[in-house]
Amino acid sequence: MRSPIPDFLDETLDRHRSDRSGANAxxxxxxxxxxxxxxxxxxxxxDGIEYTSGDSDFEFxxxxxxxxxxxxxxxxxxxxxxxxxQVGVEPSGEAFNELSLDKKSGxxxxxxxxxGAMVVHALLGEPGVSLAERIEIVRAGLSEFAGRELRxxxxxxxxxxxxxxxxxxxxxxxxxxxxxxDQPDExxxxxxAQCSILITTRDLGIMAATLAAGGVNPLSGRQVLSPRVxxxxxxxxxxxxxxxxxxxxxxxxxxxxxxxxSGGVFGVMPGQVGIATFSPxxxxxxxxxxxxxxxxxxxxxxxxxxx
Ligand code: DON
Numbered sequence: 194m195r196s197p198i199p200d201f202l203d204e205t206l207d208r209h210r211s212d213r214s215g216a217n218a219x220x221x222x223x224x225x226x227x228x229x230x231x232x233x234x235x236x237x238x239x240d241g242i243e244y245t246s247g248d249s250d251f252e253f254x255x256x257x258x259x260x261x262x263x264x265x266x267x268x269x270x271x272x273x274x275x276x277x278x279q280v281g282v283e284p285s286g287e288a289f290n291e292l293s294l295d296k297k298s299g300x301x302x303x304x305x306x307x308x309g310a311m312v313v314h315a316l317l318g319e320p321g322v323s324l325a326e327r328i329e330i331v332r333a334g335l336s337e338f339a340g341r342e343l344r345x346x347x348x349x350x351x352x353x354x355x356x357x358x359x360x361x362x363x364x365x366x367x368x369x370x371x372x373x374x375d376q377p378d379e380x381x382x383x384x385x386a387q388c389s390i391l392i393t394t395r396d397l398g399i400m401a402a403t404l405a406a407g408g409v410n411p412l413s414g415r416q417v418l419s420p421r422v423x424x425x426x427x428x429x430x431x432x433x434x435x436x437x438x439x440x441x442x443x444x445x446x447x448x449x450x451x452x453x454x455s456g457g458v459f460g461v462m463p464g465q466v467g468i469a470t471f472s473p474x475x476x477x478x479x480x481x482x483x484x485x486x487x488x489x490x491x492x493x494x495x496x497x498x499x500x
Pocket of ligand 1: 256257258289290307353360385388452453454455478479480
C-alpha cells in the first residue's frame with residue numbers, strides 16, 4: 194500500500210500552487226530569469242527516507258541556506274568560543290544585507306546576516322588558504338551534508354559578482370573595522386561561490402535531516418557535525434535564521450529554519466525530520482512566499498511547532 198505521506202504532500206503543494214504573490218530575486222540574473230512556477234518539497238527522515246512531491250529534483254543555488262552549514266564547519270575547525278569571539282549570536286532584527294556591526298563589540302551580530310556569514314566564510318581553512326582552495330573546502334563540506342558531490346554554478350556566481358556592490362561594501366566595512374585582514378573582494382568572491390552551489394529540494398531535505406539527526410548524515414551515516422556544534426547551529430538558526438522575520442516565524446511556524454533568495458527554505462525538527470521547500474517568488478524579507486506558507490500549513494496540520 195502506498196504511504197499516505199506522498200498524497201498529503203501532493204495535496205499540500207496543490208493548495209499553494211496558484212499563489213503567484215511575491216517576485217523572483219532581481220539582483221542575480223539567473224535568479225531573476227528562473228521559472229517562478231517551480232514548486233517542490235522534500236521531507237527526509239533521520240534514516241534517509243525521502244518523501245517528495247513536485248519539482249524536488251530541480252537544481253537551484255543554495256544562497257543563504259549555506260550559512261548554517263558553513264557556520265557548523267567553522268565551529269568544528271576553530272572551536273565554539275573562538276568563533277563567538279568574532280561573530281555574535283544575537284538576532285539583528287535587520288535585513289540580511291544590512292551594513293551591520295554590533296556597536297559595543299565591533300563584531301557582526303550573528304552568522305546568518307551577510308556581515309557575519311562573510312567573517313565565518315573568511316575563517317574557513319588554514320591561514321593563507323587561496324580563494325580556489327577555500328571554495329573547494331566549501332564545496333566539499335556542503336557535499337558532506339547533502340550526501341552527494343555538489344558543484345558551483347559559475348554563471349550564478351558571475352552574475353552576482355557583477356551586482357555585488359552591497360556585499361563588497363560590507364566586506365570593506367569588516368576590513369576597515371579590523372574584523373579580518375583578508376582582501377575584501379576575495380571574501381565576497383568566495384562567499385558568492387558558496388551561495389552559488391547547486392542543490393535540489395531533495396538534497397536540502399537531507400541536509401536538514403543531518404541537522405535534525407544531531408549532525409549525522411542519513412545517507413552516508415557520517416557524523417558531519419558533533420552534537421554540541423550541531424546544537425549551536427540550530428540555536429542560531431532558531432533565533433536568527435529568518436532575519437527580521439525571525440520572531441514571527443518562531444511564534445507562528447515554530448521550526449528552526451533558513452531561507453535563501455533562490456527560493457529554498459529548510460526547516461529542522463530535531464530528532465524527527467528535515468523539511469525543504471522550493472519556490473522562487475520571494476516576500477520582502479527574501480523568503481519564498483509559497484515556501485513559507487507551506488511551512489505554515491505543515492506546522493498547523495502536522496503539529497510541528499516545537500513548543
Ligand atoms: O548575499 C547575497 O546577496 C546572496 N548571495 C544570498 C542572500 C540570501 O539568500 C538571503 N536570504 N534570504
